[in-house]
Amino acid sequence: MPDVQALVNDFVLKLKRRKIEGSHASARHTAELLRSVISQQRMPHTNQAGALIDAVKAVGEQLIAANPVELAVGNIVRRVLHIIREEDLSSTATAIEGLGLSAGSDDDDEGQHVDHPALSAAALAAAARSTLRAPSLQTLLEDIPRSAVTPQPPSSGGDSEGKSKSDKNLRSRKLKHDVIEAINELIQDIDTCHEQVSEQAVEHIHQNEVILTFGRSRTVKEFLCAAKEKNRSFRVFVAEGAPRYQGHVLAKELVGKGIQTTVITDSAVFAMISRVNMVIVGAHAIMANGGVIAPVGINMVALAAQRHAVPFVVVAGSHKLCPLYPHNPEVLLNDLKSPSDLLDFGEFSDCMDFGSHGGSPLLHVVNPAFDYVPPKLVSLFITDTGGHNPSYVYRLIADYYSADDLVVKRRSTS
Amino acid sequence: MWLRSASFVLDKRLQQQEPSSFFHDPRDSAQPPPPSPSVDPMDQNPDPNPNHGISAYYQTRAEHHAVVSSDWLAQAQAAIGRGAAPPSGCWPSAAASSAVAARTGSVGGGGGKPFSVIDEFNYWRKKPDLAEAVAAIMALAAVIRSSEATTMMELEIELKKASDTLKSWDTTSISLSAGCDLFMRYVTRTSALEYEDFDAAKLRLIERGEKFGEISLKARRTIAMLGQDFIFDSCTILVHGFSRVVFEVLKLAASNRKLFRVLCTEGRPDRTGLRFSNELAALGVPVKLLIDSAVAYSMDEVDMVFVGADGVVESGGIINMMGTYQIALVAHSMNKPVYVAAESYKFARLYPLDQKDLAPALRPIDFGVPIPSGVEVETSARDYTPPQYLTLLFTDLGVLTPSVVSDELIQLYL
Numbered sequence: 001m002p003d004v005q006a007l008v009n010d011f012v013l014k015l016k017r018r019k020i021e022g023s024h025a026s027a028r029h030t031a032e033l034l035r036s037v038i039s040q041q042r043m044p045h046t047n048q049a050g051a052l053i054d055a056v057k058a059v060g061e062q063l064i065a066a067n068p069v070e071l072a073v074g075n076i077v078r079r080v081l082h083i084i085r086e087e088d089l090s091s092t093a094t095a096i097e098g099l100g101l102s103a104g105s106d107d108d109d110e111g112q113h114v115d116h117p118a119l120s121a122a123a124l125a126a127a128a129r130s131t132l133r134a135p136s137l138q139t140l141l142e143d144i145p146r147s148a149v150t151p152q153p154p155s156s157g158g159d160s161e162g163k164s165k166s167d168k169n170l171r172s173r174k175l176k177h178d179v180i181e182a183i184n185e186l187i188q189d190i191d192t193c194h195e196q197v198s199e200q201a202v203e204h205i206h207q208n209e210v211i212l213t214f215g216r217s218r219t220v221k222e223f224l225c226a227a228k229e230k231n232r233s234f235r236v237f238v239a240e241g242a243p244r245y246q247g248h249v250l251a252k253e254l255v256g257k258g259i260q261t262t263v264i265t266d267s268a269v270f271a272m273i274s275r276v277n278m279v280i281v282g283a284h285a286i287m288a289n290g291g292v293i294a295p296v297g298i299n300m301v302a303l304a305a306q307r308h309a310v311p312f313v314v315v316a317g318s319h320k321l322c323p324l325y326p327h328n329p330e331v332l333l334n335d336l337k338s339p340s341d342l343l344d345f346g347e348f349s350d351c352m353d354f355g356s357h358g359g360s361p362l363l364h365v366v367n368p369a370f371d372y373v374p375p376k377l378v379s380l381f382i383t384d385t386g387g388h389n390p391s392y393v394y395r396l397i398a399d400y401y402s403a404d405d406l407v408v409k410r411r412s413t414s
Numbered sequence: 415m416w417l418r419s420a421s422f423v424l425d426k427r428l429q430q431q432e433p434s435s436f437f438h439d440p441r442d443s444a445q446p447p448p449p450s451p452s453v454d455p456m457d458q459n460p461d462p463n464p465n466h467g468i469s470a471y472y473q474t475r476a477e478h479h480a481v482v483s484s485d486w487l488a489q490a491q492a493a494i495g496r497g498a499a500p501p502s503g504c505w506p507s508a509a510a511s512s513a514v515a516a517r518t519g520s521v522g523g524g525g526g527k528p529f530s531v532i533d534e535f536n537y538w539r540k541k542p543d544l545a546e547a548v549a550a551i552m553a554l555a556a557v558i559r560s561s562e563a564t565t566m567m568e569l570e571i572e573l574k575k576a577s578d579t580l581k582s583w584d585t586t587s588i589s590l591s592a593g594c595d596l597f598m599r600y601v602t603r604t605s606a607l608e609y610e611d612f613d614a615a616k617l618r619l620i621e622r623g624e625k626f627g628e629i630s631l632k633a634r635r636t637i638a639m640l641g642q643d644f645i646f647d648s649c650t651i652l653v654h655g656f657s658r659v660v661f662e663v664l665k666l667a668a669s670n671r672k673l674f675r676v677l678c679t680e681g682r683p684d685r686t687g688l689r690f691s692n693e694l695a696a697l698g699v700p701v702k703l704l705i706d707s708a709v710a711y712s713m714d715e716v717d718m719v720f721v722g723a724d725g726v727v728e729s730g731g732i733i734n735m736m737g738t739y740q741i742a743l744v745a746h747s748m749n750k751p752v753y754v755a756a757e758s759y760k761f762a763r764l765y766p767l768d769q770k771d772l773a774p775a776l777r778p779i780d781f782g783v784p785i786p787s788g789v790e791v792e793t794s795a796r797d798y799t800p801p802q803y804l805t806l807l808f809t810d811l812g813v814l815t816p817s818v819v820s821d822e823l824i825q826l827y828l
Contacts, residue, residue: 289806289815325806325813327644375815391817403812 004040007033008059015066015073023072023284024218027190027319030063030076035183038080038176048175049088056080060408069335069370071285071293071322074408078323079186080179081405087178189384193317194219196384198226204313204382209234209277212269212310215241215295216250217282219315223382224280225257235260237276239269241297243341243367266297273304283316285333287326288397290375290390293333296368302377311379318383321393323401326372333372339365531557531576532583543658547593547759548629550580554597555623558616566615573598586775588725588733592762597623633757633810634659638666640808641720641755645672649717652677652709652745655735656686657722659755661693663808664720668697675700677712679737683779686735706737710744719745723756726809727764728823730801730816732756733772736794742803751805758809761823766798 011033014020020029034056041055060077067073197219205211205227211234213220224236236259240247247263254261264272273279279301285293292298292314305312326333342365345352351363375390382388388396534556538549557576563569577594584590641663645651651674653660667674676694678701681687691701704712719741723732732738732754745752766772777795785791801816808814811822 288813325643327646391815394815394818395821 004037007036008062012062012066015063015070018067020070022218023070023320024190024193024317026067026070027072027076028187030073031080031183031187031190033063034059034077034080035180035187038179038183041176043173043176049084052084052175052179053081056084057408064408069333071324071333072319074324075285075319075322076186077408078401078405079319080183081408082400082402083182083186084179085402085404087182088175091175091178190317190319193319193384194222197315197317197382198222200382200387201227202230202232204278204280204380204387205232205234207233210237210275211235212237212239212273212276212279212301213250214239214247214266214269214279214281214298214301215244216246217315219282219317220280221250221253223315224254224259228257228259235262237262237264237272239264239266239297239301241295242266266300269301270304270307273301273308273310276308276310278311278313279305280313280315283314283320284370285320285322286314286316286381286393288323288394289325290378290381290393291326292373292375292378293326293370294373296371299371299373299377302373306377312377313380313382314373314378315382318385318396318400321383321396321400323397323406333370335369337367337369339367341367531579535580535583545589545593545658545757545759546587547589547596547757550577550590550593551597551623551759553580554594555620558619558623561616565612569616569619586773588762588764589760592725593759595763596759629810633759634662635666636810637755637757637808638662640813641753642667642670642672644718644753644806645674647673648675650675650677650715652679652712652716652719652741653690654679654719654721654738654741655681655684656690657755659757660720660722661690663755664694664699665697668699675702677702677704677716679703679709679741680705681735681737682706683777684735706740709741713744713748713750716745716750719750719752721752721754723754723760724796725762725764726754726756726760726807726819727762727766727798728820729765730804730807730819731766732799732804732807733764733766733796734799736797739769739797739799739803742799746803752803753806753808754804755808758811758822761819763823769798772796772798 011029015026020026037055037059038052041052044051056077060074060081063077064074201223205224209232211224213224213236227234236254238247238251238254238261240263242265251261251263281294281298281301283292283294287293294314302312304310339352343352348363352361352365354361375393378390380387381390381393383396385396531553535549535553538544538552539546541549544552554573554576557573558569561569561572563572577598581591581594637659645663645667651664653664653676664676676691676699678687678691678694680703681690687703691703694701721732721734721738721741723734725733727733742752764772775795776793779791779793801819804816806813806815807819814822
């Protein structure tokens with residue numbers, strides 16, 4: 001697998017040097033990389049899913065460590081792991097039903113022992129499915145039937161061995177195939193997330209509304225343009241989003257589409273918010289408690305919106321949904337960027353000189369990239385699956401991720 | 415001082431007779447010890463009449479966690495007298511005599527049967543590390559083990575009877591009834607599976623019941639691990655009440671060499687703060703004791719609040735020692751996160767709408783001086799904290815926001 005390893009190293013380097021900008025690009029690249037890893041992976045005879053999971057975890061660990069702040073990378077790694085587990089489960093379930101109940105105990109990656117004759121396949125599959133879901137009250141005491149029940153007589157086990165081996169090969173190829181297909185779907189979802197979000201624009205933007213946005217988010221841009229195409233007439237206030245001033249770029253694009261736009265400074269947000277019907281912003285990541293990691297300055301906008309009872313809507317693709325809880329997000333999930341964005345080195349070189357004042361200059365410049373917006377300030381999340389409350393985010397996470405994958409670490413024993 | 419006087423013991427007896435003056439020679443006022451095998455209506459149900467001033471639940475916790483000194487023991491012993499059995503018969507002083515008392519004093523669980531579910535329950539309850547709900551589950555598992563039923567239906571009926579007996583032992587304990595309900599729920603769900611063999615089913619139930627005991631201890635460890643990330647270096651944590659789960663969290667953090675400081679509320683009238691600070695000081699964690707009224711004063715320097723829970727209700731709120739609501743209100747108004755550590759078997763199907771909606775659990779308070787006769791005392795031992803003041807719940811099902819709790823309960827009970 002030197003081929004794949006080279007790809008991985010290349011990607012890791014790009015992430016470390018922050019050459020890949022934006023969660024969309026990162027997510028897409030990660031998914032494609034993992035697809036290559038899986039297609040190149042040699043499948044052992046037993047426990048294919050476990051082998052795949054290990055391979056993905058090994059690569060995923062490196063990717064996440066390269067840029068821990070780019071949460072989309074970790075999200076996609078966990079999505080792929082969840083896909084592998086799901087595909088394995090569904091293929092096992094159908095295999096069991098196909099084989100009758102004589103399959104041997106090869107499927108011990110989920111810890112199933114199909115050795116109780118009275119259990120119908122449906123019940124077993126149901127029980128197995130419940131182990132895949134996040135642990136809940138109902139599964140707390142649920143245990144797949146173990147040795148308390150009489151084991152299969154060995155003779156029938158020998159027969160099933162031969163049968164199951166050929167089935168294994170079939171199943172292993174099928175598993176890989178299914179997983180790769182699912183990853184292709186995932187990549188497609190990532191690509192089309194903007195269209196899916198924009199489809200909902202008409203429901204939320206009404207006639208003669210005034211909308212405030214901050215900086216430039218591609219999702220927001222497409223959202224607003226979609227509403228414009230449906231002939232809604234509305235005005236947009238764009239806060240310029242220092243220090244990158246991407247708001248200027250967005251303003252130009254919106255005017256190109258024929259939307260009436262007003263550019264304001266970040267400091268003017270509080271002054272203008274009372275004239276605004278709704279705030280729509282993009283996000284860098286959505287955390288499991290409904291909190292949002294967003295470009296710096298959006299926390300201020302959220303507070304202003306709350307103060308004036310203006311709905312604060314966050315639009316984001318579902319690849320930005322992260323299953324982690326933010327403890328200490330201001331520190332751990334923030335990137336400090338170059339001070340040159342703020343101050344020109346030429347003018348301030350003497351203040352920031354490390355040579356004078358005994359090695360520590362009197363002037364410091366801090367340029368954080370992200371802000372954390374707590375869930376209580378957010379009114380609505382619009383993702384490609386629809387509009388959701390911040391308190392509903394845990395449900396989406398349970399759909400997309402498995403509980404075992406929260407910490408992506410390759411375990412030495414499988 | 416309350417703990418050093420036998421007045422606590424006296425209170426119980428006095429309330430059985432009629433209110434009389436506080437300090438009373440125990441030997442004079444002691445009732446003749448209730449004749450054991452013959453029917454004393456109080457002993458049939460080990461928790462005597464509902465007018466009884468003390469919730470047995472808090473009595474247990476006092477036994478486990480109160481600061482017990484040797485002359486207190488002597489006094490308590492003298493107050494009990496030899497061979498007399500207080501209805502819920504367990505004093506830490508005399509394990510032997512209380513064992514005798516338990517056996518003779520409790521006739522519950524179907525008169526005449528050699529096996530008594532209350533016995534079993536008391537046996538398990540005495541282990542200080544085991545939670546009450548878990549003790550109840552173990553008792554119910556023992557009921558199954560010793561049951562002579564031949565069909566699932568019979569077994570269910572027996573279990574229901576045992577569960578009702580346990581619940582009536584202390585009508586005020588939420589985790590007890592939640593634990594019983596959980597177990598009953600599993601019994602009814604198991605019978606839906608097509609087990610042809612009744613003995614196999616019975617074995618399974620016993621297995622589960624016994625597994626639950628391990629789950630309790632494991633639950634605490636899981637919760638401790640989940641809570642680790644939220645404790646960062648040089649943070650200040652405010653704790654209230656002596657929760658074994660919270661203690662486990664802090665213990666693990668200390669052993670991971672995290673540097674943090676704990677502020678402990680005094681926790682009148684149980685003096686839980688003293689006990690907690692003892693334990694924490696033994697771990698080498700810097701502790702500061704506050705009187706309950708000093709919480710708002712110190713809330714400025716606090717980074718997070720950690721509490722346990724007696725029960726988690728359907729709305730996502732918690733029921734915990736008196737004072738928790740107050741602390742949560744203060745923390746919320748100052749934007750400090752409130753974290754709750756609770757095992758999942760504490761989820762109860764209750765929906766209190768205000769403070770008085772709870773079943774009252776009363777605890778006598780010793781003010782150190784006799785109270786004039788016309789003055790009432792608010793003796794309730796616990797309060798309800800609504801979910802909007804809680805930030806996150808750490809459970810063995812994972813880290814949850816309060817809105818997830820009702821989802822979990824619906825999934826289980828539907």
